[in-house]
C-alpha cells in the first residue's frame with residue numbers, strides 16, 4: 001500500500017509529538033489516532049436542496065442559490081469505526097482546478113461562509129480517511145472522485161423521467177421511489193427524510209453505498225453511523241419511514257425553511 005507523503009508526514013509527526021498536535025491550519029489539535037485503512041464501504045451522500053433548510057435551527061442562516069436546481073453533494077464518507085489521521089491539511093489552492101465544479105455540485109447552503117469551509121470540514125472528517133486509497137490520495141483526488149460519482153448518478157434526470165416530480169401535494173410511496181432508483185443504484189442505498197412542521201416526511205438525502213474502488217453494491221456495514229448530524233441543526237433526520245408516503249418538495253428559494261407553507 002502506498003501512502004501519500006503528506007499523510008505519512010502528518011501521522012509520523014503526530015506519533016513523535018505524543019499524539020497531540022496543533023498546526024497553523026487550526027484543525028490538527030487534540031488526540032490523533034494512527035490512520036488505518038481497514039474500511040470497506042463508503043457512502044456518497046447527496047442532498048436535496050428543497051428540504052435541506054427545513055431542519056436548520058437558525059431561520060435566517062440558510063440560503064439556496066437560484067442557480068442550484070438539482071441534487072448536490074453532501075459528502076463522500078468512508079464507513080469506519082476508528083478516527084482518521086486528521087492532520088492532513090487542505091488549502092484552498094488545492095482545489096483551484098475543480099473549484100467551478102465544486103461550486104456548482106457541492107455548494108454550502110449556510111450563509112456567510114465561503115464554500116471552502118464546508119469542503120474543508122468534509123475533508124477533515126471524511127476525506128482524510130478516504131485518502132488512504134490511492135485513487136483518493138490527495139485533497140484534489142478525493143474531491144474529483146466525489147464529483148465524478150455525482151455526475152455518474154444522474155438522480156435528477158431519472159426521477160424526472162419516471163414521473164417523480166417535486167410537489168407539496170403529491171407524495172410517493174417508498175417503493176415507488178426505490179423502484180426508480182434501484183435500476184441505477186442497485187439495492188444498497190438509503191433514503192433519508194426530515195419531518196416538516198406539518199408532519200410531512202420530506203426526502204432530504206440519498207446515501208449511495210460504494211466499495212472503496214468506487215463501484216456500487218457495498219452491503220450495509222455494522223459500524224454505519226447515524227444520520228450525519230449537522231452542528232447547526234437539531235437534525236431530526238432519519239431513514240424515510242416505510243409506513244408513510246414521502247414528499248419530494250420543491251425548492252422554495254424565498255422561504256427554504258418552510259418550502260410547503
Ligand SMILES: *[C@@H]1O[C@H](CO)[C@@H](O)[C@H](O)[C@H]1NC(C)=O
Nearest residue numbers: 054055056057058233234235
Ligand atoms: C432546536 O432545538 C432547540 C433547543 O433544543 C430548540 O429551542 C429549537 O426550537 C429547536 N428548533 C427546531 C427547528 O426544532
Ligand SMILES: *[C@@H]1O[C@H](CO)[C@@H](O)[C@H](O)[C@H]1NC(C)=O
Nearest residue numbers: 058059060061062110111112
Ligand atoms: C443566524 O444567522 C444569521 C445569518 O447568518 C446571523 O447573522 C445570526 O447571528 C444567526 N443567529 C444566531 C442566533 O446564531
Ligand SMILES: *[C@@H]1O[C@H](CO)[C@@H](O)[C@H](O)[C@H]1NC(C)=O
Nearest residue numbers: 036037038039080081082083
Ligand atoms: C479499524 O481500525 C480501527 C482503529 O485501529 C479499529 O478500532 C476498528 O475496530 C477497525 N475496524 C475494522 C472493521 O477492522
Ligand SMILES: *[C@@H]1O[C@H](CO)[C@@H](O)[C@H](O)[C@H]1NC(C)=O
Nearest residue numbers: 040211212213214215216218
Ligand atoms: C471493486 O471491489 C469489489 C469488492 O472488493 C469487487 O468485488 C469488484 O470486483 C471491484 N470492481 C472493480 C471494477 O475493480
Ligand SMILES: *[C@@H]1O[C@H](CO)[C@@H](O)[C@H](O)[C@H]1NC(C)=O
Nearest residue numbers: 199201240241242243244245
Ligand atoms: C410508522 O411507524 C412508526 C414506528 O415504526 C410509528 O412511530 C409511526 O407512528 C408510524 N406512522 C404511521 C403514519 O403509521
